Amino acid sequence: MPATPTPGSVRPGGRTARVREAVLRTAGDVLVEEGFAALDLAEVARRSGVGKTTVYRRWGTPGAMAADLLEDMAAQSLPRAETGSVTEDLRANARLVVKTLNDPRQGRLFKALIAASLCDEQAAQALHRFYAVRIAEWAGCVTDAVARGELPEGTDPHRVIAAVSAPLYYALLNTGHPLTDTDADHAAASAIAAARAET
Secondary structure, eight states, X not given: OOOOOOTTOOOOOHHHHHHHHHHHHHHHHHHHHHOGGXXXXXXXXHXXXXXXXXXXXXXXXXXXXXXXXXXXXXXXSOOOOOOSOHHHHHHHHHHHHHHHHHSHHHHHHHHHHHHHHTTOHHHHHHHHHHHHXXXXXXXXXXXXXXXXXXXXXXXXXXXXXHHHHHHHHHHHHHTOOOOOHHHHHHHHXXXXXXXXXXX
């Protein structure tokens, strides 16, 4: 027998896709406005205009709904830059992170989803997958840089990309101050310097 799909993991088309879009948009609204603790499936069903039975059957738990929202966000994320320069590529990566985290909706949404990951295993696994997808998307910038001789052989692409965004997320969660392009450029430069220093 085929395995039963995880709630919210099927990517159908037509009416079902519209239902998913409406529910996830509403779930995002609730997370932005009130946080994960307020993510109630019945309330999401009411606000999205989707039948409660459909919502409970498809997602089942707030954690599954948050997980599906992260899967959707990963699928819709922008592709990596290809400027021909590792400095410019990683600046573009860092500035995209800054733009996202400074966005009034997206910044609050990420905070809520990070909070969800600390208390719900489904949300935690989905957050890990989200970052794995995004890091893998941008890892080619580092692979290309190694091929061009900009970074040393053996440089770990995933580690470098993670090092670009890590200080920006830290700042988001710990200072509460808006991030700047200067912050982005410093994060990119630090990640490149660290990669070159490991030779």
